[in-house]
Amino acid sequence: MKILGLERDNTTLMSSPDAFGWEYSASFELYPFHEGKDRAVYKGIMNGRGPQRAQLCVVKAKLDRFGSPEDWEPVQEVVRRATALATSFNVLVNARVISFLWPKVAELSTVSDFTPLIRIFKKHDKYLKKEEMVVIEDFLEGDFETFNSTVGWIDPHSKADITQAFSHYTWHATRSLVVCGLQGVAEGRRFRLTTPTIHSRDGKYGESDGGVAGVMEFFSTHRCNNICSAWAGPDVPDIKCARDINVHHPRPCNRPRRNCNMYIPPYHSHVDYVPKVPSAPIFDSTRF
Template identity: 30%
Template sequence: MPPGIFNQKRLTLPSPINMSVRLFHLKNETNSSCPDLKGQNYRASFHTRSSAKGPRKKIYRAHLEGDGPRKGEHAVVKVFRQAPGTEAMCDAEMSKHVLARKLARKFNKMVPDVSDKGESSQFPKYFKILPHVLIFREASPGDRIRRSHIIMDNVIAFTMPLKSTVDKVGMGNYLFHHSRQLDKCEWVLIEENLVVDQQYQLFLRKNGDRAGKDPTSLDAFVHFTYLESGQKYVLCGFQGVYSDDAGYKLTTPCIHSLDQRFGPTDKGLNGIQTAFSKHKCNNLCYNWPKPDEVDENEAERMEVSSENESGDDSRSSDECEGAISTDSTVAFGMDHLNDHNVSDEDSEKSSADSVDGKSPNGSLVNGGASAKSNRKFVTGEKANAGFVNGEN
């Protein structure tokens, strides 16, 4: 036996566990995301087995990594099912969130906030609607409303996802059966996990059908989005969580638009009509015009315009003004729009939002509820602007 054989060091091999950690990734990981609303970038580490599936996306539990204040926060990663995600697909989804968030903020400001004290409470603010024109007014001391006649769950908010690409694919993707394997470098969405402490619910289906029996502010919000867009689109398909303290927190909505530019779930005019066929107005929106009413008013205006152009003087101008004022005035629970004068500030805001005209007596008159309105709508902001830091 050669000398010194017992003094040689033993050769050690790495354990199988250490080798697996070294050679394989146990979880999927993303690259750094686009900045969130506070300018912070995050990575997501997510499971290799999905926790939920939808027709278009798979949901994976995840947590955020990075240097921002949301480090360690529970999140979900949404992966497109039919094909590897692209940046354009992510931007299209995010544009829905941007639009929904802006509409929700406007709706929350306009819906009255009723105090919890007392049998009845005073409206701090109420609003009246003409098609394409929103007029804000302070309530007079005599305007009171019973708490039992107003819906209280009026706070609506939407999440804002981040987009990123897959950096590392975990070995668990090859252990479980998947209809499509996750690809490295494909685009995914990173979103707040709403089901950590609350129950995830479907409130309103994509066709506008209400999931529950009781009316909620979401029903009025559907109607509001139709008016605010100038009858160009409607939002529905609301799902997320609800709490008495914070109201609704919702994920990606479904949008039906006349030009069908909101992806495969956008059913166009048929989607709008179907949503309103399922819609039941409540105390927040019962006086707002619906698609069939808008069409009827437009036909009447076209008929009156045709008569005026042909020189038919059988009807006096006073009668025409009375007909327009009666047909176009829509009030929120009140019928005295002409009892108050519009302030200079309100007039400037209304002009900026394109008021078509005024009647000889100074009251606002609807100059057209069709798509011919010159109003600047929220939809003018393109999908690729969905990732601007900070929303107005």
């Protein structure tokens, strides 16, 4: 909407469809409530014909550049893969505990002309531009928490063993990737999570994919709990379990030796090793 010839609102065109085929556009605030290492995050509201019309959303824009479709494609691919793994994990634990928000991609339709004024009071780095691509996600109400980081760090006070087990499961089930960087909101025993990271053997999951080094770094701080202790970790024959070697490490593996197939390379120095992909069955549910 225009006031005296000046555009008032930040808005998007209709997004790509969500899992049910609904498309939404968003109107959102004139300054981000968060600017992280990668994105500016705005609070907004969804418009459209679907059931989520008039619900709160977040709009995420690339912080350091004009967002293109190619910027968000890998993000969607990560969420697609993480969601498929969450589905099989949920079947395994017999509860719908883990889900990921779907990032709907949309083009900016209008950018408010009042932003320069707002910027005086609410300093922020991002300069939105018309036609740049952003994503729209459901707004997560409640305490937004980080359950594990992209390098596997775990909040020692977190009761969220199931999220740590999920990350471990993703390796166990695929032997080629680990889904981590789990952040979002716990609603009872359910975790609604947003934009995770995948580290993969092929390094094909976008900018945040740390490849084999990322996988190893994740497992070097992952500590198994009673859900995941029998599951496979990366099989790296020449490197010992953290418990047995003298490397500086904040959270060494404390699993019984017979189960310990977490191999810990010297911290931050494991970029060259490619884990062996075993021919063994992918998953043995009787051990869960």
